[in-house]
Amino acid sequence: TYEKIWLVAAMVLIVGFIATITYGAVGPGIAMVDDDGGSIDPDAIGDHERFGDTGVEHVGGNEYEVAVVAQAWSYFPDEITVPANSEVTFYVTSRDVTHSFSVVGTNINTMVIPGEVSQMTVEFDEPGEYGILCNEYCGAGHHDMEGKLNVV
Ligand code: CUA
Structure with missing residues (x-):
């Protein structure tokens, strides 16, 4: 159904946001170690x-x-x-x-x-x-x- 598709799309977006934030924190040149x-x-x-x-x-x-x-x-x-x-x-x-x-x-x-x-x-x-x-x-x-x- 369409609901399922929207649910999956929302999940993909959320994972994408988290990945972006994580990348920003540990991105090139600067690392928290x-x-x-x-x-x-x-x-x-x-x-x-x-x-x-x-x-x-x-x-x-x-x-x-x-x-x-x-x-x-x-x-x-x-x-x-x-x-x-x-x-x-x-x-x-x-x-x-x-x-x-x-x-x-x-x-x-x-x-x-x-x-x-x-x-x-x-x-x-x-x-x-x-x-x-x-x-x-x-x-x-x-x-x-x-x-x-x-x-x-
Ligand atoms: Cu402000 Cu140290």
Whole structure:
């Protein structure tokens, strides 16, 4: 009957919407991952293999990894310096509430959620200075939550 056809069509649409949303959340370049096979304990970040020691790590060739912890209302570290012509993978987590990690003038703009790791890889060809901002309201100091990225 027609009713059955409409029911199936509605189901297909709903599945399609869910697939679109999921794709948006884990789409190209940005992934929410568990770094160590489980979730990160925000209270034990200091002991975490990656986030216990934040900052830039040269992992070979032109590849760099940057570990950042967001915490009301700062980023640790709050200044990041990488060389030009590099491929940089950011790993960002939060110690308290949901923040964002957004690098003005690039396509880096991700939510940062306690217990999860936001990972994104970006190539920086030219030297430049970029502001890092929090786009997710996180309390009284939200508007002052910022950092700096230097490509030298
Ligand atoms: Cu952190 Cu807004």
